[in-house]
Amino acid sequence: MDTLATPLAAAARPDRALTTLDLGIGGMTCAACVLRVEKALKKVPGVQDAVVNLATETARITCSPDTPDGTAQLRRAVRSAGYEPRAADALMREEDSSWAGFAPVALGAVFSLPLLLPMLLGWLSLGQGGEIGMLPAWAQFLLATPVQFILGARFYRGAWHAVKSRTGNMDLLVALGTSSGWGLSVWLWLNASSSPHAVAHTSMQPHLYFEASAVVITLVLLGKWLEARAKRQTTAAIRALHALRPELAHWLGSEQAPHEETDIPVGELLIGDRVAVRPGERVPADGVLLDGETQVDESMLTGEPLPVSKCPGATLTGGSVNGEGRIVVRVTATGSETVLARIIRLVEDAQAAKAPIQRLVDQVSAVFVPVVLVLALMTLVGWLWVGADVEAALMHAVTVLVIACPCALGLATPTALIAGAGVAARRGILIKDAQALELAHRVDTVAFDKTGTLTVGQPRLTALLVSPGQDERVLMQAAAALQSGSEHPLAKAVLQAAHDRGLAWSPPQAMQAVPGRGSQGEVEGVTWRIGSLRWMAELGAELGDLEPQATRLQSEGATLSVLAESVPGAGDVTSVVQVRALLAFGDEPKPGVAAALQRLRQRGLRLVMISGDNLGAAEAMARRLGLRPEAGEVLANVLPGDKAAQVRALREGQHVVAMVGDGVNDAPALAAADVGIAMGNGTDVAMHAAGITLMRGDPALVEAALDISRRTVRKIRQNLFWAFIYNVAGIPLAALGVLSPVVAGAAMALSSVSVMGNALLLRRWKGR
Structure with a gap:
């Protein structure tokens, strides 16, 4: 399966159906490349949008499904822009070896070290003035030229395509810088060879810069190899999910x-x-x-x-x-409909997305390379104007070109997002889009749906109140027998309670279901009825001593059922229905919810529970959860359709609200929140309205999701700081002649590696 573009989904729109395609892009080197590929793809007829991710080397393209030869046109557009269209999962299928792709770097080092060694000996004061041991000019030429034009051919190809597109990129800067150093060295060598002294005395040969061009190319190749190695690590989460498929x-x-x-x-x-x-073994589907x-x-x-x-x-x-x-x-x-496939698709979607902060980086990248070219030209002219010779002025300009390569700028944001989304997925937190991940750290208010989110979501028998003189065990057995054949949620709650108490019961006889009211039948010769208060009132049964407790339980939001026995009546009355027990059903808090809410409060977050229950029932449950109704942390009597309006009201006053819900009726509220967090249960992965899905349905993961967002955004900011600081500090130093091209090349490579390494530190996050 070596397809170049894979249809992932048809985005459902009321006006027009759009298809989403993934396409691998090979040969990108910096943020400027990303912009050029996006521009080329958006020119293809039928393409509505294109988002390119430098870290994953993929493009996410939204286009019309009826575009003729759409995939072929997309591939051709990429190739015309100077890049290689590849399979969408090409990065995933790359060799996992730690040394894969290291051969060009090793060859570059073999050719460059003999050129660099005399300089190093001079710096260490082991030579005399750094001139002893310098290779003859012809030897330097033979060592540097293969590095410049064979190992460095990729930079010339990229630069040529950039020039044809009237744009700039890292390849253009490297090609211009190293070619200038190599060309200057050849010019100095050829001019010096006309002197008779140069033939007899190699020590009189001028200082050449072959080592600068060769070492810079080798260092850039090393940086690119380290980047590729780090990229494979950032995509480890996706690889691990793919590996789960037997x-x-x-x-x-x-x-x-x-x-x-x-x-x-x-x-x-x-x-x-x-x-x-x-x-x-692993379950296959x-x-x-x-x-x-x-x-x-x-x-x-x-x-x-x-x-x-x-x-x-x-x-x-x-x-x-x-x-x-x-x-x-x-x-x-099977296939794409399995939970695992949907999880992989969600994580891939998050990693392919572009965070809002990336838009600022794109705007900077669009003008970065042209500005650098102008700065390099100004450096050359400036040094010539103050009286420097052409050799020195050109080397300072070359240093500016080399140190200013925007590699780290293009990697700063996507690498952090990939690492953050990947480590979150391993903890059961699926991040659907980059915007949710970037925004979650700003949340100051968390609204929770009650049923199924903070509570178990299934009715449980919370109280069994028996009439005076009755045996609770016998009544529980009778209730379980009557409910043993029913699929009603309350019936299941009765059976579960009887099972938990270790009770056994006889099968009922003459069972009869009374629609909307309950059921009746005989258990060991006794006729029993179990059902609603309304049915018992219709039958003339009175609650008696249980009346006050029934009123109290109803005010607390409990659902009540009555267990009644038919006893012989007096006179002409054959039988009388007498109430024997009152069964109260209610929801229970999920284990650990109170502690999870307390931790969120300790982080300074405002907590709100939204419930459709009456005020008394909602406040009673809220107190069990550790919430404070008196502080406005409970919104009761909220219909499902009104939840979104409540969320919008919470957002007033510049508040950033996260909504946590579990059901389809929560979807409008999830969409209305700044960050929607859906509770998954292992069988229904995520609602499209939510940006984040918690696979375990555990409220404790809400804190973890906010924490990974905070850490990811921190890494993005750190990466952008380092990416900019290398250029902000490096360009002036290079222009002033403080740095050499070799040091500039090392700094440029180090900037990319440091950004990747910093993002990979997110993999240490453990959560709770």
Whole structure:
């Protein structure tokens, strides 16, 4: 699969459908190259937008799906601009060896060291005036020329394309600078050779600058090699996610057409197929556990370090690791529809995006190279004007050209974003776009949806209140028996509570469901009813001593059910319904939520819970969560459609608001917030309205997401500082003659390496 552009998605727009393509770009060297490629791509008919990422060497292109020969035109535009169109995942498929691509650097060092060594000996005062040991001019020429025109050919090609496009880039600066040094050396050598003294006395040969041109090219190649090596490290998160995909699956056919176990490529699996997963193997695709029990390691997908127990009926995510038992799984999603594929796509989208701060860098880069050329020319003229000879003036101008290469400027922002998004993904935090990552560190208000975000989101039996003289255990068994055949959420809560208490129950007889009210049946000869307060009132049952407690629980937002027994009546009344127990259902806080909210408050953040419950119920839950209703941290009686309006109100007064939600009805509020944070549950990766998705659905990850944003933005600022400071400090020093071309080349290479290395420090982030 060596396609050059891969369609990722069709962006749904009401007016026009657009297709997003990824295209690999080879040969880019600096921020100016990025701008030139973007400009070339945007000229292609049908292209709406193009964003080029120097760190990933890719372009994200948005275009019309009906553009004729769109992919071919995009490739041709890239090639016409002077770059190489490649597969979108070319960087991912590059050799992982630490020394891959080092051969040109090694050759450059072999040719350059003999030229540089006499200079180093002179600096160390081991020679006499630094002249003893200098190679003859012809030897310097033979060593420097292959470096200049063979190893340095890439710079000439890039410079030529830049000149044709009437733009400038790093290649142009390097080519001009080193060619000037090499050409000056040849001119000095040829002029000196006409002197009879030069033939008899090599010590009288003029000082040549072959070593400067050769060493600068070697240092630039070294810097580029170190950059490429660092790029492979920044994309380690994506590589790790791709590595989760197993190559083969143990296919068992479908449930309708079983087949003996056969190994087939994972790409041939169909929805409905059954596959066997042996202990220690990765689950080949998303599915449902049919047979067997096990524990599954989902740490690479959710960041959760502990294995998760799985029983028949449980969902499994492709890429997770099976534990101790052999299991059989029915496939429910394959290919690009699997959770893993969607995670990879989200991380790739974030890494391909351009952060808002990058726009400023682009504006600077657009004029940077022309300004440097003017400064170099001014340096040359200035030194000549003050009386310096042509040789010295040209060397100072060359130094300005070399030290001003904008490599680090183009890498400063994307490398930090890639590293930040990658390390966040390994912790179960998926960052959908760069803007969310850059903006999250400014959040001062965090709004939480209550149900499913701060709470479990499933009803639980919170109280069982029995009438005086009744046996709680017997009543619980009766309630569980009546609910044993129901799929209603409250019925499941009753069964779970009975199971937690270790109770067993007999199957009911003559079961009958009463729509909208409850159910009734016989358990060990006794007729029982369980249902709503309204149904009991219709049946004439009175709560009696349980009435005050029912009123209190309702005011706190609890959902009530009544368990009643039919007893023989007096006179003509055959039976009477008597209330035996009151069952209260409610949501429970997620484990660790109170501590997570407290940590956010300690960071100086304003916290708000948005709930559709009545005020009493919302405030009761808020206090359990550690929130303070008296401080305005609870917004109650909010309908799902009104959540977005509440978020917009919170944003008033220049507040930066993050909205945390888990459901589809939270999507408008997530979109209305400055930063939308969606709770994932391992089966539904992310809502498109959210910029950040927390795979574990753990509120503690909110703090981690804000922290990684803060650290990433800090790295971006540090990188931009270093990228600019090298130029701001280096260009004047070069123009004043303080630096030599060799030192300038080393500084230029060091600037790029330091920016990459600083971004890679984000990989040490551990989170909580």
